[in-house]
Amino acid sequence: MRSAARVAARYLQSDLAPPLGFPGGPCHVIRRILDEVRNPKLREELIEDVEQGMKLDNRDAAKVYDLEAERGVGKFKKMFILPHAQYRMDQRGITVPELRLALNSFQNALGKEKSRQSYLGKKWEYELTRHEPLHWTDPRIRLTVVFLGASKDSVRIITTYWEGHSDPKPVPSGGCQVGQDG
Numbered sequence: 001m002r003s004a005a006r007v008a009a010r011y012l013q014s015d016l017a018p019p020l021g022f023p024g025g026p027c028h029v030i031r032r033i034l035d036e037v038r039n040p041k042l043r044e045e046l047i048e049d050v051e052q053g054m055k056l057d058n059r060d061a062a063k064v065y066d067l068e069a070e071r072g073v074g075k076f077k078k079m080f081i082l083p084h085a086q087y088r089m090d091q092r093g094i095t096v097p098e099l100r101l102a103l104n105s106f107q108n109a110l111g112k113e114k115s116r117q118s119y120l121g122k123k124w125e126y127e128l129t130r131h132e133p134l135h136w137t138d139p140r141i142r143l144t145v146v147f148l149g150a151s152k153d154s155v156r157i158i159t160t161y162w163e164g165h166s167d168p169k170p171v172p173s174g175g176c177q178v179g180q181d182g
Helices: 004-012 026-036 040-051 058-064 083-092 096-115 119-129
Strands: 068-073 076-081 134-137 143-151 154-162
Touching: 026 040, 026 058, 026 083, 040 058, 058 083, 068 096, 076 083, 076 096, 076 143, 083 154, 096 119, 096 134, 096 143, 096 154, 119 134, 119 143
Parallel strands: 076 154
Antiparallel strands: 068 076, 134 143, 143 154
16 A cells, blocks of 8 residues: 555655556556547447457557656656656556656666776766666666656656566456546
């Protein structure tokens, strides 16, 4: 169970309204579709896909989410969260502060590996400068982030998921309690 303080902290550091990933799950994605998609036919198609447990492809995710620029952490001053990653965050209950935690732990690991002049540190640096996808799983919170270097001080978030967790089940049998007015 999440503490009230953690929930409050999530809202205080919110990004979109409602914030990405909170509370998460298919009903949260449906709420986002209702809020963002104006074309009624497209809106119904996307909602039906989510209700049936189908995944939104990159093109469909881009119809719901815009590229989101967020304050980063450490040397990654900015992070650009691609539409697909935003969809997955909403679906999987992953928030922007949790994304920052994982990126911070990557930077700590990168610093240690670079100070040792290890192969892994050199490999990570190479991948960042060449804008190649890098997979990182935060060892503490078990959040995996797939990202690439966008510039010297920014990253692009491709996707993210909880290590060892499957995606949420389709819409519950009672349906979602979301509507146009709340």
